[in-house]
Amino acid sequence: MHDLVQEMGWNIIRSEFLDNPGKWSRLWDPSDVYRAFTMKKGMKNVEAIFLNLSRSKQLQFSTKVFAKMKRLRLLKIYGMDCCGFMKKEYKIILSEDFQFPSQELRYLHWKGYPLKSLPSNFHGENLIVLNMMDSKIKQLWQGNKCLGKLKFLNLLGSKQLTEISNFSNMPNLEELELGYCTSLNIVDPSIGVLKKLTLLSLSGCENLTSLPSSIQYLDSLETIYLNNCSNLEKFLEIEESSMEALTYLHFDRSAIKELPSAIEYLLEDLQLFVCSNLDAFPEIMEDMKEFLDLRTGIKELPSSMEHLNINSLFLSDCKNLRSLLSSIRRFKSFCRLFLNGCSSLRNFPEIMEGMKYLEVLGLEGTAIKELPSSIQNLKSLQMLYLSNCKNLVTIPDSINDLRCLKRLILPGCSNLEKFPKNLEGLCTLVELDLSHCNLMEGSIPTDIWGLYSLCTLNLSGNHMVSIPSGITQLCRLRLLDISHCKMLQEIPELSSSLPQIDAHGCTKLEMLSSPSSLLCPFLKWFKWFNPTSNEYMNRNWKKGKVIIIPGNGGIPGWVLHQEIGSQVRIELPLNWYELG
Numbered sequence: 001m002h003d004l005v006q007e008m009g010w011n012i013i014r015s016e017f018l019d020n021p022g023k024w025s026r027l028w029d030p031s032d033v034y035r036a037f038t039m040k041k042g043m044k045n046v047e048a049i050f051l052n053l054s055r056s057k058q059l060q061f062s063t064k065v066f067a068k069m070k071r072l073r074l075l076k077i078y079g080m081d082c083c084g085f086m087k088k089e090y091k092i093i094l095s096e097d098f099q100f101p102s103q104e105l106r107y108l109h110w111k112g113y114p115l116k117s118l119p120s121n122f123h124g125e126n127l128i129v130l131n132m133m134d135s136k137i138k139q140l141w142q143g144n145k146c147l148g149k150l151k152f153l154n155l156l157g158s159k160q161l162t163e164i165s166n167f168s169n170m171p172n173l174e175e176l177e178l179g180y181c182t183s184l185n186i187v188d189p190s191i192g193v194l195k196k197l198t199l200l201s202l203s204g205c206e207n208l209t210s211l212p213s214s215i216q217y218l219d220s221l222e223t224i225y226l227n228n229c230s231n232l233e234k235f236l237e238i239e240e241s242s243m244e245a246l247t248y249l250h251f252d253r254s255a256i257k258e259l260p261s262a263i264e265y266l267l268e269d270l271q272l273f274v275c276s277n278l279d280a281f282p283e284i285m286e287d288m289k290e291f292l293d294l295r296t297g298i299k300e301l302p303s304s305m306e307h308l309n310i311n312s313l314f315l316s317d318c319k320n321l322r323s324l325l326s327s328i329r330r331f332k333s334f335c336r337l338f339l340n341g342c343s344s345l346r347n348f349p350e351i352m353e354g355m356k357y358l359e360v361l362g363l364e365g366t367a368i369k370e371l372p373s374s375i376q377n378l379k380s381l382q383m384l385y386l387s388n389c390k391n392l393v394t395i396p397d398s399i400n401d402l403r404c405l406k407r408l409i410l411p412g413c414s415n416l417e418k419f420p421k422n423l424e425g426l427c428t429l430v431e432l433d434l435s436h437c438n439l440m441e442g443s444i445p446t447d448i449w450g451l452y453s454l455c456t457l458n459l460s461g462n463h464m465v466s467i468p469s470g471i472t473q474l475c476r477l478r479l480l481d482i483s484h485c486k487m488l489q490e491i492p493e494l495s496s497s498l499p500q501i502d503a504h505g506c507t508k509l510e511m512l513s514s515p516s517s518l519l520c521p522f523l524k525w526f527k528w529f530n531p532t533s534n535e536y537m538n539r540n541w542k543k544g545k546v547i548i549i550p551g552n553g554g555i556p557g558w559v560l561h562q563e564i565g566s567q568v569r570i571e572l573p574l575n576w577y578e579l580g
Contacts, residue, residue, distance in 0.1 A: 043068040053079035053092070053112075060093040066100065075100075076109040110135070116160070117141055124150065133157055138183075140164050148172065155181060156201075167191045179225065180204035189214045198245075201225040208232050216242045223248040226256075233257045233277065251278075316362070317341035324349050338362040340385070351377045359383065364409075367391050376401035387433075388412035400425030411435040411458070419443055424450030435481070436461035449473035459485065460502070466490040474498075482506065 046069045051059075066072075077092070094115060100108070103123040113135035124130070124147040134157040147170040154177040155161055161181040167173070167190040174196050178184060185207040191197075192214025200215070202208060203225045209232060215221070216236050222245050226232060230253070238260045257277045278296045299320045312335060315321060322344045335357055339345060345366045351374040358378050364387040375381075376398040382405060386392060392413045397420045399405070406428055410416065416437045422445075429451050434444070439462040449470035457471070460483040467482065469492050477498050482488060484505035491503070503509065562568065 044070055047071050048074040049076070050074075051077045051079075053077065058093065061098065063095065063097060063099045071104060073104050074107040075105065076107070078109065078111045108132075113137060128152070130154070135161075137161055145169050151175070153177065157181070159183060164188060168193050170194070172196055175199040177201045178205065182206055184208060186210075187212055187215075191215060192217045194218060196220050199223045202229060203227040203250075204229070205232075206230045210234065211236055213237070218243065220245050222246060225250050226254050227252040229254045231255055235259055311357075312336040312338075314338045315342060319343050321345055323347060334358045336360040336362075339366055340364040342366050346391075348372060350374045356380055361385070364388055370394050371396055371399075373398045375399060378402060380404055383407045383409075385409045386413060390414050392416055394418040395420050397421060402426065403428060405429055407431045409433045410437060413437045417443075419445065421445050421447070422450075423447055426451055428453055430454065431456040433458040434462065435459065438463060441465045441487075444468050446470045452476065455479070457481070460505075461485065463487045467492055 043065060049072070092114065098115065099119045100122055103125055105123070106126055107129045108127060109129065109131040111131075111133050113132045116136060116138040118137075118141045120142050122141060122145065124145055127147055127150050129152045130147075130150060131152070131154040133154055135155065137155065137158050138160045139162065140155070144166060149172060150170045151172055151174045153170070153173060153175070156177050157180045159180070159182045161178070162183050163186065164178075165188060167188060171193060173194050176191075176194070176197060176199065178187075179201045180203065182205065184202075184205050187202070187208070189212040191200075191212060195218065197218050198220050200218075200221060200223070204227065206229065208229050211232075213236060216238050219242075221243060224246070226235075227250050229251075233255045235251075235256060235258075255277050259278075296318060299322065316338050317340070319342065321339075321342045324339075324345070324347075334355055337358060337360070340362045341364065343365060346368060348363070348368055348371060350372045355377065356379045359380050360383045361378070361381060362385045364385050366389055368389055369391045370393060373396045375396060379402075381402050384402075384405060384407070387409055388411070390413065392410075393415055394417060395410075399408075399420050400422055403425065405426055408426070408429060409431070411433050412435075414437060416434075416439070419434075419439070424447060427450070430453055432451065432454060433456075435458045439459070441464050443462075444459075444464070446468050447470060448468055451474065453476060454474050455476055456479045457474070457477060458479075458481040459467070460481045462485055464485055465487050466489065471477070471480070472492050475497050479500045479502070480498060481502045482491075483502045485503075486505070486507050488503075488506045489508045491509070
């Protein structure tokens with residue numbers, strides 16, 4: 001509504017001063033900006049220009065016109081195509097002697113600025129925001145400029161930028177964004193004068209090999225981004241009393257080899273995702289909290305990690321990690337622990353009662369053979385991921401004590417021989433995935449009916465001859481996947497509430513000489529699908545029921561109704577839901 005009122009009011013103003021845009025204080029319609037620059041008169045009242053280049057034609061900016069804008073405070077030029085690139089036909093033509101307007105300019109945002117530097121006579125005394133993302137700037141300015149009020153400098157993606165020679169002329173800078181300035185190979189040591197700087201981003205500066213030591217004297221610096229700095233091998237040597245405000249340090253996909261020991265006193269959030277050169281980690285004090293991402297090449301964890309007060313630890317894809325600290329079991333604040341892809345990890349330590357807050361445990365792709373029986377101490381565990389743990393042989397019966405467990409994910413555990421008995425303890429389980437576990441007849445206990453909260457059951461790719469009869473009592477089940485169970489010969493009567501079954505690739509079912517053993521369960525299942533009954537309306541079944549039983553050899557010959565194509569239409573008798 002606010003935008004509509006604003007647009008209506010703006011249209012009234014435009015119609016009144018259509019032939020004299022110089023009387024406007026703001027220009028944001030591309031046609032108005034174009035008219036103003038072509039008329040070259042009456043520009044003294046303009047305070048703000050918003051120009052969306054994706055809606056405008058080619059335009060030549062005249063220094064003479066800008067010179068008349070004595071009151072201009074805000075200039076924003078932006079606009080990209082659907083792929084994020086500036087369209088050629090939207091270019092702004094600038095003369096070599098181009099100059100920016102008045103000294104009153106506070107906000108300058110020019111995405112894709114086309115010149116190699118700001119004009120030599122650029123006035124920035126009152127500038128607060130300078131945003132030149134994806135610009136062609138090679139050197140920000142020539143000589144010394146006084147930008148005493150500048151707080152935000154953004155040159156993200158300015159790939160030709162080679163240097164910013166002097167930071168001492170912007171003492172109030174708070175945020176410096178130099179991410180993906182791929183030609184930048186040095187940060188000027190004068191950056192140490194920026195005592196108010198809180199954020200420094202150098203992500204993607206692939207030619208950057210070192211950082212100036214003066215950075216450690218930035219007392220207000222809270223966040224440093226060094227992600228994807230593929231040639232940066234070493235961070236600063238930090239004095240214990242310096243950088244006390246530093247909280248977030250991100251090295252994801254960098255070439256970092258070691259971290260300073262003093263880092264233990266600083267951080268709340270440290271990310272080292274895919275730092276394959278890092279094989280050692282410093283001792284950690286309990287000051288580090290909340291979040292620790294060590295998806296790196298580390299071989300072992302420091303013993304002091306037990307003092308951490310973090311709630312999330314990411315160790316995914318640490319392929320050299322062979323064991324966990326026994327002290328990890330005493331972590332009291334953990335909510336999430338991810339060890340996915342730690343392919344050398346063979347054992348999981350005994351679990352003490354201290355890990356009672358752990359909610360998510362990811363062990364996918366590890367080399368563990370079994371879980372400790374003490375897993376029952378994870379009283380808050382809701383999600384347990386064990387996909388592709390090909391050495392896993394058994395799941396302890398004590399897992400039945402996990403009364404909060406909602407998801408148990410085990411696909412690809414091809415050596416799993418034992419599944420827990422007495423499943424009624426897992427009364428909150430919503431999803432159970434046992435696909436491609438090579439389970440044989442009788443591997444799944446008959447008391448699977450005890451999983452009365454189960455909504456999704458995936459048994460695809462196993463070797464059962466029949467499905468445990470207890471599945472028919474799972475009244476909340478919404479998806480049963482038994483696809484590619486090539487030994488399966490029999491399907492029991494199905495729960496009336498089950499809306500979807502996937503049985504494709506069950507070749508033994510396709511080869512049945514008589515359809516009765518296959519169709520009778522489905523006919524009884526269909527009996528419940530009566531769109532005229534009150535029970536149907538109460539269950540709100542809008543999409544009906546789905547059976548998927550295609551085979552490699554086409555539709556079995558005993559199916560009477562066959563058509564070429566992807567659909568077949570059959571007229572059913574009026575009492576079809578009473579059959580069976």
